[in-house]
Amino acid sequence: MSLIDIANPVEPFLRTDRMPHIWCPGCGIGTTVNCFSRALIDSKVDLQSLALVSGIGCTGRVAGYVKLDSFHTTHGRAIPFATGLKLANPKLNVVVYSGDGDLSAIGGNHLIHAARRNIDLKVICVNNLIYAMTGGQTAPTTPGRAITSTSPYGTFEPAFNLPHLVEAAGAVYVARWTTFHVRQLARSISEAFQKKGFSFIEVISPCPTLYQRRNRLGDGLDTMKYYKEKSRVKHGAPTSEVGLTMTGEIIVGKFVDRDRPDYQSLLHGQMVESLGEKYVDPSETVCGCS
Amino acid sequence: MRADPRGVLTGTHFIDGDHACCEGALAAGARFAAGYPITPSTEVVERFAARVPTVGGSFIQMEDELAASITLQGAVWGGAKAFTVTSGPGFSLMMEHIGYAAMTETPCVFVDVQRGGPSTGLPTLPAQADMMQARWGSHGDYEIIALCPNSPQECFDLTIKAFNFAEEFRVPVMFMMDEVVGHMTEKVVIPSADQIEVVPRRHSRKSVDTYEPYATNGDGVPEMAHAGEGYKFHVTGLTHDERGYPNMTPQTQDKLIRRLQSKIHDASDRITLLEEEGLDNADVIVVSYGITSRVAQRAIELARQQGRRVGKLRLITCWPFPEKRIRQLASRTKAFVVPELNLGQMVQEVERFAGGKAKTFAVPHAGGSVHRPEDILRVIVEASR
């Protein structure tokens, strides 16, 4: 596919027959899709072998708007579905594109286990600090003392520090950007495509309709200006120190970039060691049904 | 299509139902399983984990049944035939994803080796109390197929049938074993691969430009594609149109949900597998399935020794329920006797379709052991009055 003659770089990646999309004015999810598209172009990923899996929520709707083999699965279970895809066809490049509630609340168990196993997945977690699609309920990432529809008097629970969580669980690539950092985000996604193993990129994004509005934090543009003003790029920062607050500093950057053997390398190594000649590599035989 | 010989352990074996089920899956072409340990089903995946690295395939033990039940579906869309195995508590956890498989028309097999419930119940003892759950466990209107083996041999043979139905109808199939059938050891004959018929994936032959993931022609079952083949298709659990795009209107819902129902209903003659014996002139027909059918067999023999005319109807396919056959038989017999290892589940269906033309007698059992033949005989005698 020649991209030189297509003017808008993102257009070939969209299901244009489904535009305009459902995201609100000032929502940052569409912005992340631009960055994702740019990363696909720059890293020359083979689009035919790219599969995108999402869960439920506003970010989960990305799967329906991208022109790729895409799967809109159940709430919290994009990662195990993606694991099955990858194990059945290791040639696939599998991206999980989902939100903070989907990935860290109901999907939390799967998040940490996939990171532990170092499954070769690229996870893009759009973190708008809220459950947006269902009307603005508290998420494990909602910073205190936000007003949400299920904490009408203000949240009081400590929030997850997602980079810290996934690093501890075993992720090999951990980065955080905001929707203001469009070029850096695209670059991080490209870098994740070069890595083998569990990569996790958190993107802080506005939810102007619910999170920002209920907490009188302005609209999408105000939030983008806040990101611009209060973000500090600190590559390699200890993830324990990158927790978020409602209006405070946002530490962004590439925090973790390390090498650990991925799940399939470990599996292969173990089987060859134990079974020798008798081991039959599944990549030849799993897709054996048609 | 003939079975792939690499997965067929041809020979005469002395193995239990769990082990035979695993061999059936391998013979059917299953090359992916995602599991989570739960008594009394665990041996199925333990054997798969041991066998599949030398056959060629993948096994992963996931962190819970919620994961296992969706990981296998990812593998299906990646090109594999896949299944999972569980018992009551895990089956309950898998319900959302059984619904997802039905809605997205993902061909796959869910094995439930039933044990005493509810809740943690009796992990090592039998029951047949998940039968209604197999049919109705997930939310919404959908259809599944459920098969009930009554021996380790059937655990082999019918698992292949389960995979074949799954592929033919693009539906999740519930393989309803029970703890006794799973743990009983009997002779299992596995034929050579060329004697085993397997149904291949209904893969589309359409070009990338013309393919629509949920368009059907004729039999109501769409053709499938896999990720990585260039089709760039979309799959969602939301109500969708032929393009697979979310289309949340009553009209699309009506069209889709009715098609999901009719693709199974319209083919129920082919799907309904029954074992019948002595039904002509029977005053009483014993309707049973799974391990209970073996006890019922003895009860029927005892009743016949007493000179009673008793027929046997064994449900090999429990869902879709053989309503047509029950309706026919209800006009020709006095009573149905339905022993089950539960407090009355399939008996409700029998009674419903008997339509008052024949009486229906349940032989309930709370689970934990099997009936004694005398328990069933007593009800046959009562039904004969």
Added chain:
Amino acid sequence: MAKGRVSIVVERCKACGFCVEFCPTKVLALSSAFNSKGYHPPHVVAPEKCSGCDLCGMYCPDFAIYGQKVDPPKGSQKNPQAEANHAG
């Protein structure tokens, strides 16, 4: 001569204002026109300053705008920005 030009898909725009704010050379402003949804889409106010960097395109959450570099046409005085705005 502008080094770049911007194309706007007016009907997709939701007037979030990202493109106007983050254009490094302040090429854009929200217009007083309406699209059919009632939003004010942006329009080009300083075409000569456009570098074709496509930051507007990267930011736009609605895929409603993009910038591209243009080669200066041989001997032509025409401003390529004149045809750039078009309804989507």
